[in-house]
Amino acid sequence: MANVLEGLLYTETHEWVKLEGSKARVGVTDFAQHAMGDVVYVELPEVGKKVSKGDDLCVVESVKGANEVYAPLSGEVAEVNSALEDSPELVNSDAYGSWLVVLEISDPSEANQLMGWEAYKKFLAETEKKEG
Amino acid sequence: MRRTPFYEKHVAMEGKLVDFGGWELPIQYAPGIVEEHLRVRSAAGLFDVSHMGEIWVEGPDAEKWLQGMVANDVCAMHDGQVIYTFLCYPNGGVVDDLLVYRYSPQRYFLVVNASNARKDFEWLYGHASGDVRVTDVSSSIAELALQGPKAQDILARLTSYDLSSIPFFHFAEIPDLAGHPVLVSRTGYTGEDGFEIFMPWEKGPLFWDAILEAGREEGILPIGLGARDSLRFEACLPLYGHELAVDITPLEADLGFFVHLEKPFIGRDALAAMKERGIPRKIVALSMDDKGIPRSGCEVRSLDGKNLGEVTTGGYSPSLGKSIALALLKMPEAKEDGEFLIVIHGKERKAKKVKKPFVPKSYRK
Incomplete structure (x- = not known):
């Protein structure tokens, strides 16, 4: 079963979120990187891009195809992890260390709609059961 | 979803199964697409391609009739040869691309794309004329592709047959591959040397095990659909629905080498006109x-x-x-x-x- 970290928040589309005051660090989960396969490029957004929860945030490209990453919270892109431009494979080897963007969040209450790590673990177990 | 005889093998080898045109097949195994791809280029890989369609064309008029159906020159073939060709619509669009194996001028074996197998059979059957029999045997024939620079060395361990006597785009009936008769051609879809092996559906698993065991030293891997696509893509081998389609002719696909406009076949006039006007x-x-x-x-x-x-x-x-x-x-x-x-x-x-x-x-x- 895919690795899930305590202390992070999660979406049903397999993004992880680390809240840091008014900011949120965002990446894709171990389950997501495994499903994508070999990551070969990360199309990062421009700093300053405004997104609403659920919008396309960036694209993680694997050999298999393009994978949209959705904004887990509304806000503005404050930082992007440009180290991934040269080493996209870090998403595979260290999904929780390889953050994609930092969002300056506009509505902290939205975080209540995200899953805690135990809920996400349960969600994964159900997903894996469904997919056999 | 339909399963090939290798379904249990895919599951046992951690194949990531997907719905591929109604077939439950692995997109990749545990090593992943990149490693599988590189292994085929450097050593060898084994592909389950049992979803491909197989059709027999037989009868006294087989040669003459097939010559009028496909774009390549069937009459120039010799026994034991394989050619790559197209079935075209009257407007020059492509019904399918396929391989034609000549056993004799009265007997041909056609290998067609899985997604088009039904359509191809109906197209051929519907156009059959003279003393010709068209038979779809897709559901009784399993197919494995063994591809890569080590393919011949690996396969040679399983037969006394001299594989080096099968030239590129030729085939042979081998009586004793792992103790059983099979049809083997030196063909493939990767740009590497290698073979495609046809066997009775129910015997499939035995060959899967034997070939993987024979290639263990060389580091043979089973290869999923993901690497099958990236390998053919690097070699610029066309994929139906992408580089060839109902509305993309073989001339537009830059495959005019396989189109013989000097003889009549369905689509010939449209293709000749296209060439005349400018592609x-x-x-x-x-x-x-x-x-x-x-x-x-x-x-x-x-x-x-x-x-x-x-x-x-x-x-x-x-x-x-x-x-x-x-x-x-x-x-x-x-x-x-x-x-x-x-x-x-x-x-x-x-x-x-x-x-x-x-x-x-x-x-x-």
């Missing part, structure tokens, strides 16, 4: 200069922003370590060397035209 579009190979990964459907523009067509296959090339694309572009721009723009996620990215294929073919001829 309106061409499949070209592009290599990305900018970052970003082109995917099929991405728009391609000239540097001054004019729409020229779209990407038919795009992606990351494991052998080259960069992104490449095949694109169907308007003439005469398609003929020009230089730079083009590919629109990826809404942004124009630079690519340059390169020679086909992206990765040279390593056939043993």
Whole structure:
């Protein structure tokens, strides 16, 4: 079963979120990187891009195809992890260390709609059961 | 979903199973697409291609009739030879691309794409004339492809038959592969040397095990559909629905070498007229200069922003370590060397035209 970290928040589309005051660090989960396969490029957004929860945030490209990453919270892109431009494979080897963007969040209450790590673990177990 | 006789093998080897045109097949195994791809280029890989369709064409008029059905020259074939060819619609569009195996002028074995197998059979059956029998045997024949520079060494361990006596694009009936009779051709869809092996459906698993065991020392891997696609893409081998289609002719796909306009066949007149008028579009190979990964459907523009067509296959090339694309572009721009723009996620990215294929073919001829 895919690795899930305590202390992070999660979406049903397999993004992880680390809240840091008014900011949120965002990446894709171990389950997501495994499903994508070999990551070969990360199309990062421009700093300053405004997104609403659920919008396309960036694209993680694997050999298999393009994978949209959705904004887990509304806000503005404050930082992007440009180290991934040269080493996209870090998403595979260290999904929780390889953050994609930092969002300056506009509505902290939205975080209540995200899953805690135990809920996400349960969600994964159900997903894996469904997919056999 | 339909399953091939190797389904249990895929599950046991951690194949990631997907719905591929109604077939439950592995997109990749545990090592992943890149490692599988590179292993085929450096050593060998084993592919389950049992979903492919097989059709017999038999009878005293088989040669004459088939010659009028396909674009390549069936009459120039000799026994034991295989040719690559097309079934075309009267307008020159493609019903399917396929391989034709000649046993004799009265007996041919056709290997067609899985997704088109039913359509092809109905097309052939519906057009059958004279003393010809067309039989679909897809559901009773399993197929494995063993591809890569070590393919012959590996297969040779399982038979006393001299495999080196089978030239490129030829076949033989081998009586004793792992103790059982099979049909083996030196053909494939990777750009590497290798074989395609046809066997009775229920005997399949025995050959899977025997070949993987025989290739253990060379590091043979089972290969999923993901690497099958990236391998054929680097070698610029067309995929039906991408580089060939109802509305993309073999001439536009730059496969005129396999089209014999000097003889009559369905679609010949339309293709001859297209050649006469000037072929309106061409499949070209592009290599990305900018970052970003082109995917099929991405728009391609000239540097001054004019729409020229779209990407038919795009992606990351494991052998080259960069992104490449095949694109169907308007003439005469398609003929020009230089730079083009590919629109990826809404942004124009630079690519340059390169020679086909992206990765040279390593056939043993």
